[in-house]
Amino acid sequence: MKLIFVTQVLDREDAVLGFVSRWVRGLAGAAARVRVLALEVGETADLPDNVDWVELGRHGAVGRYLRYRGAVRRSFAEGFDGLLTHMVPRYSTLAAGWARAAGAPHYLWYTHKGVDGRLLRAIERVDGVFTASEESLRVDTPKRIVTGHGIDAEHFDVGRRAFSDGPGSSGGGRLLSVGRLTPAKDPECVLDAVARLRAEGRDVELTWAGGGLAAGDDAYALRVRALVESLGLAGAVRFEGAVPYTRIPDLYGASDLFVSASRTGSVDKVLLEAMAARRPLVSCNDSLAPLLEADGDLAPWAQACSFPEGDGAALALRVAGWLDLDAAERVQRTEALRAHVQRDHDVDRLMGRLVKTMSSGGTRG
Numbered sequence: 001m002k003l004i005f006v007t008q009v010l011d012r013e014d015a016v017l018g019f020v021s022r023w024v025r026g027l028a029g030a031a032a033r034v035r036v037l038a039l040e041v042g043e044t045a046d047l048p049d050n051v052d053w054v055e056l057g058r059h060g061a062v063g064r065y066l067r068y069r070g071a072v073r074r075s076f077a078e079g080f081d082g083l084l085t086h087m088v089p090r091y092s093t094l095a096a097g098w099a100r101a102a103g104a105p106h107y108l109w110y111t112h113k114g115v116d117g118r119l120l121r122a123i124e125r126v127d128g129v130f131t132a133s134e135e136s137l138r139v140d141t142p143k144r145i146v147t148g149h150g151i152d153a154e155h156f157d158v159g160r161r162a163f164s165d166g167p168g169s170s171g172g173g174r175l176l177s178v179g180r181l182t183p184a185k186d187p188e189c190v191l192d193a194v195a196r197l198r199a200e201g202r203d204v205e206l207t208w209a210g211g212g213l214a215a216g217d218d219a220y221a222l223r224v225r226a227l228v229e230s231l232g233l234a235g236a237v238r239f240e241g242a243v244p245y246t247r248i249p250d251l252y253g254a255s256d257l258f259v260s261a262s263r264t265g266s267v268d269k270v271l272l273e274a275m276a277a278r279r280p281l282v283s284c285n286d287s288l289a290p291l292l293e294a295d296g297d298l299a300p301w302a303q304a305c306s307f308p309e310g311d312g313a314a315l316a317l318r319v320a321g322w323l324d325l326d327a328a329e330r331v332q333r334t335e336a337l338r339a340h341v342q343r344d345h346d347v348d349r350l351m352g353r354l355v356k357t358m359s360s361g362g363t364r365g
Contacts, residue, residue, distance in 0.1 A: 002080040003031045003034050003083075008086070015244055020086065023347065035051075037053070037072070076104065083107070086109050093122045107357075111136040113264065127143070132149040156276035157276070172203035176279070177190055177208050178210055181208065185260075189312045191228060204236065209251050252274065257282070259315065260284070297340070
């Protein structure tokens with residue numbers, strides 16, 4: 001297959017979408033050629049020779065559409081014979097007619113709890129929708145293809161580390177959260193938990209990696225920083241801002257435990273990255289407990305990784321449980337977490353499955 005892959009950013013250093021470059025490498029290993037159409041293109045030195053790209057640019061809606069139309073039509077004319085769009089349903093809706101005219105299989109990758117008219121229209125026009133879990137595409141459609149996520153476990157293989165001061169009520173812990181600094185990620189809940197843990201005498205610290213993106217995020221960041229001050233956490237919380245994807249493993253390596261209060265609802269790839277890094281994790285993501293419970297090795301303590309959305313007290317309780325856990329038991333659990341990612345969410349295995357399904361026309365019709 002000669003595959004057209006449409007995404008927002010192709011840049012291995014991008015703080016949010018840096019992983020896409022690794023996906024493209026995986027697609028290139030399974031397809032004869034890959035052409036990436038992206039709004040932005042940055043660092044691409046890691047891509048193989050059978051990959052090329054077209055930068056569409058973000059500015060000018062009409063011009064961007066014309067460039068997209070020209071790039072898709074030209075690619076089909078040059079012999080590309082498959083189309084996969086990533087996360088933005090409109091990419092599929094706009095390209096559907098050209099894919100049909102070329103007789104090319106046309107698929108969408110989508111992982112988000114949000115459902116709107118744009119997604120429903122795209123589903124009508126594609127041959128199938130790949131998604132990481134049942135909860136990641138909340139539309140009842142025979143076109144849904146659940147595949148797991150695509151995680152580069154080797155990229156996040158940062159080894160084990162002991163908790164900073166060991167178990168016990170006075171023991172500390174270096175907590176990490178990765179995600180945009182927005183209300184949907186609920187940093188206020190995480191800060192509430194940190195304040196509660198420190199009030200118990202635990203010398204915990206928090207690093208938050210991720211900056212704002214949309215209009216209004218800067219104002220929200222100021223609100224969060226003011227909360228840090230009011231809770232007396234100025235010396236215990238560090239905001240890293242946007243961190244390049246290539247540096248994220250270093251943050252996992254310096255942490256003891258990963259926490260997430262994100263309200264996004266689908267299987268969040270950062271949870272799987274934490275698992276691949278052998279880090280204990282606690283999250284309110286409603287997809288996490290079902291994922292862990294489905295694995296016999298992880299099911300007995302799936303609840304230890306979960307807490308109710310927005311409940312800082314429950315998050316603090318779960319974190320304390322991990323801090324007090326026997327070291328040998330902690331190692332056993334975190335090795336099982338990593339093994340799950342390696343088995344069920346390997347990036348090259350996923351990319352191979354996507355290409356194979358597209359080539360065979362899976363769910364088409």
